[in-house]
Amino acid sequence: MTDVSDRISRRQVDKFAERRAQLATSALRTLSELGYARTSLREIAQNSDFSHGVLHYYFRDKVELIMFCVKLYKAECVTRYDQIVATAQTADQLRVDFAQALATTCDEDGTMHRLWYDLRNQALFEESFREDVLEIDQTLELMIWRIVSTYADLSGKPITVSPATAYAQFDGLFQQALLRHLSGDPEALDTLKDGVDKTLPKLLIP
């Protein structure tokens, strides 16, 4: 009896979550194209297989939908960099791979990443965004910290800065590169790689 109802409810929950993810995935296309402010629920629905009303069936409001979208993207994004940590054999290789990965992300996922920055910026104004934004920011900081501490291990030297400082520096480099890159600057990606190349070693004692 309880087994049956459990299975039923679980299956329905799965289906519910599945459709949420499906809607979120198609919403991400629109959001990354237009940004938070200019994206309407009708526009999202038009770029999906459903009508605009269904969004309120699966999400409480616009904010919940968008937060869900960005978390979905970020969760997948972080794993990509952990692979670099796992496969790196030498400090130099890690440094090069990391710089290349940031440049590739900037190039291929630039439109997605600008959405993240857009949302993080909204958190500067709207308090309701802050909890989720800070949480995502924390996972990114930890991701960078795994890179840096692995680099330190491979180099055999201690780190001199805090996780927050390390993250802020690379985030600044990436953001700057993103702006230049989207503006059509052909050197943006190389400048990014150069910046990372120079910055990473300086986080350790020479």
Place this chain on the structure above:
Amino acid sequence: MTDVSDRISRRQVDKFAERRAQLATSALRTLSELGYARTSLREIAQNSDFSHGVLHYYFRDKVELIMFCVKLYKAECVTRYDQIVATAQTADQLRVDFAQALATTCDEDGTMHRLWYDLRNQALFEESFREDVLEIDQTLELMIWRIVSTYADLSGKPITVSPATAYAQFDGLFQQALLRHLSGDPEALDTLKDGVDKTLPKLLIP
């Protein structure tokens, strides 16, 4: 053709420009409070001494008004840091003053600065914003570069990074601190100062 630019050239520039500045100043209050997306022209007018119609008498559209506002703020902002360069006697003093100035700006002008970040972010989506945003960004990069190169002179050591990299790092630190500070983190400003303290010396050859 009655255009805004016509009025500028035809009339006594003084009075027209004066009112533009007056409107922009009062608009800055609203903009820094609500951000780009949520600020309407009616809201701006309500926080000024005029009605909403007058904004289109002095500004072509919303974009021109907002750009004018941010340029106004940034012009004043940059000068504040040049004073530090002018008065610094030693490298250590410059480093401490710079770190303190960033922390003070973050604390006192945080709401203004988040507007700048908001606008720079819009440029990631809207092409029409990019020209002005890149121009302002350039003046900020140069401002940081004057700090760094003066610091290098006083230290007697050469710089190892490009202006773009130096600016990106400090900008990242500031932005991170701003988010934490506005979120109520009491350590945000100290973390910022610590990050700047650690970052600035590492831009030079040890």
Place this chain on the structure above:
DNA sequence: CGGAGTTCTGGACAGTCGTCAAGACTTTCT
């Protein structure tokens, strides 16, 4: 004073927006 030029008001317009609810369609259970 009077009229021309300038500045400002407040309403109208044509949209867009998020949200909601009534109902239709589909799936699942009894």
Place this chain on the structure above:
DNA sequence: AGAAAGTCTTGACGACTGTCCAGAACTCCG
């Protein structure tokens, strides 16, 4: 089979937006 629950569509609502404009109010000079 039919009932129940779940899913989705459609249209409507009020609120809000940037822009424009007719005309009131003001300034200034002859």
